[in-house]
Amino acid sequence: MTISHLLSARAARNVHVVRATRSAKLSAVVLAAAAAVLAALPFLVFSTVTDTLINLFVLIALASMWNLLAGFGGLVSVGQQAYIGIGAYSLVALADLGVQPYLAVPLAALTCAVFALPTSWLAFRLRGDYFAVGTWVIAEVYRLLVVRVDSLGGASGKSLSGLSGIDATLRGALTYWIALALALATIAGCYLLLRGRLGLSLMAVRDEETAAASAGIDVRRAKLLVYLVSAAGCGAAGGVITLSSLSVNPDSIFSVQWSAYMIFIVVIGGIGFIEGPLIGALIFFALQQLLADFGSWYLVLLGVVGIVAALRLPRGLWGLVPGPSLFPIGYLVRRSDGPA
């Protein structure tokens, strides 16, 4: 054994490397319990409550996907509504072809990933802020193309077929579970993606692209993967939105408003934290419920809150919370107490 091996082995004995702290493990148990309670809700409360919560779950899923894209991948997009729309329309089209609508949600996600591949080739030619507006133009192109297809209902939209045989209560509960599963899957997906090699390379790319590339990271591949995952997630969310509304309208499903929602949720909650979209979506959802009677003043307030958050709280509300992360994606290095 060389002397350097000896020294590093001795140093390694002095430190203790862990992924999660005790509080993170505890909070994981609490989160799992909360998910179990949420899953049991259709048996416990009236369907008006669960119908409202579907909205919250969709917001959590969308915001998580935007956070993955912008907060970790550095790809600030204002055009994710393209994939919400494509997801929604694929669900409607698949249901027309006879696919069970609930089973069509993952297929809608897959369709979006397929569309995202050629789209990324165009969008990735733009950098930074111009990427943001470029993705928006692409979303507009998708809307204008969809409106031209008569079998998809043209400009007036189309209603979802294939669900008429199912009892309304059961349908509501099934949609609720799918929405919950989507929200949990997007959070878990972000966590699993980011704690591995990809997460590390993404954060390196976001912080300094040139340095990351020179350290051997395939920047384009890392960004592409994030873009595809985010497109698939938004597509599944679009599918769930359609399952809950039972119809799709091109102007509202391809609306840039979705991007506004995603961005504000993530900025208020804390960009670059997996917890951010969760906190932000809860606050946004609460504001939405409280201010529903005030019409567009609620959007004015939302805009002002977003501006103030961007200026005063660049790390969002979660950035104010001290202590370790609920979803540890890094490692903690501590001096171990054992004998040296």
Next chain:
Amino acid sequence: MGWVNAVVQGLLLGGLYALFATGLSLMFGVMRIVNLAHGDLAVVASFLALALVSGTGLPLWVVIVVTVPLFAALGYLTQRVLLQRSLSSGPLATLLVTFGLSIVLQNVLLEVFSADTRTLDAGAFATGSFEVSGAVSVGYLSLTTFLLACAALAGIQLFLSRTGLGRMLRASSDDPETANLMGADSRHVYGIATVIAFATVALAGLMFAIRSSFDPAIGPSRLIFAFEAVVIGGLGSLWGTLLGGMVLGVTQSVSAQVDPALTLLAGHLIFLAVLAFRPQGLLAGRTA
């Protein structure tokens, strides 16, 4: 028979697009801000003029002469109060602040003026035209708009290339730190850039409002035109922006000749084609 006319109308419309896009290009070039509220600012100018015309009964040209400097002042204020703060909080903050501003402006307009579609009435001037030849007739309004746009662009070009302040502006755009060392006050320089951007966007917004109808929600789709004109022409080049606006205008008016429903789509597609095959733009200026 209508093709030559469509091209001429497209070229004239392109001038307006270029005027509208100049502010976006300038703010990006100097401050690296993509102003997502750009389209909404044009709509705010339209509504402001509408309110002034109906409130005071002044003729439209007086209102235009009042609105544009008012907007310029507003621009300096917006830069110093809002945008300057966001510049220090990183690139994402500027995007979010302008996006937030866009949502606020849209919804305040919606509450104050309702969702009705409006137009600014310029009387016979807006509808009158003269015949150049048998097939081509040019509207007084389109021609005036085009000439105004070219005059504004030439004015900005002269300001940037011949005056001390313009030189400071270009220097700050190339390298803000060094420009500051040479005595430029970047905050004031940025304020001036925003003044030009707001004045041109107000002028363009008023011209749009006389040409066609507007409502509080139309800002974002106008922003897309401006953005397309900038990218097609090439980032950082004023004459490129004029060329980009003309390409966009001609594409839209020629495709409208084929099928009116294609107008927007064709514009977007030409933009995507430029993006795919010539990402630096038709007239590549300084690298952005």
